[in-house]
Amino acid sequence: MAAPHDVPTAAQLVAAVREFLETDVLPEVEGRVRFHTRVAVNVLGMVEREIELGPSQAAAHADRLDRLGVADDAELAGAIREGRFEEDELLGVLTAAVRDKLRVANPPYAE
Template structure:
């Protein structure tokens, strides 16, 4: 049976390769290589943590809004509630949910 590397394994391999050649690069290219490695770290976190973070965000927003829905629809509705004053900092649970969503999104 042939097994394929998981996405996060491929991302790690490319990041390690870039790091291995970085010392040989000109300063500007070395800097750009470091930026590329950091971007790959973001991609890896999105692949490994993103689905769970999104599911938890959906649960939080559904609790705030009083109904279920998809991530995009709930986010749009929550933004509209904030924009129009339907919800504000005094809304029970709002700040905690927004904080948790942000922390899950950018660990």
Template sequence: MNAEYGRPTAAELVAAAAEFLEGDVREATGGQVNFHARVAANALRIVERELLAPVESGVRAGLAGLGFADEAGLAAAIRAGELDGRDDELVSCMRALVRHRLAVAHPGYDDE
């Protein structure tokens, strides 16, 4: 978590906005506004988890093992065909990336 700017942190601000939408707004509304408040709260919860979730060591190791510092470099190499023939390494890295993203976007999905 980056507390570079003091408190409240970005994650705390996002959490407070999500709580407001989940509580006050949803309790005071119905229909389409209630639904949109729920969607907005869910989006804010994803942002909150992104802010709080460090990149897993498996993701970093997978990228480094393939010779990349980030996903953008990996994606460019895949498009250019630079990783052809390294399927096992690539699949392992991609699985780690997908697991990490799912943990942020849809916690518990791996448990289902």
């Protein structure tokens, strides 16, 4: 939690709204509203996970980029296009980046 904010945290607020939609709203709606409620539940879950995991994932990603000698994803893409890296150099970095994204977007797919 970042000062000056008190509890509940942003993550706790998002979780409360997601749980409300999932337990109180979703069972009571049908059709288009049910579909959009499911989408909202999934989006809020992603936001929760990004709030929780984002800072450590960002630090790990920056470290991986630094070890490759690039400043950001755009520079990495350019270096890949230029053929500056061997495949084995990139495989671990790109796999870790994709797994981090999946841990936020759809955790079961990360494994």
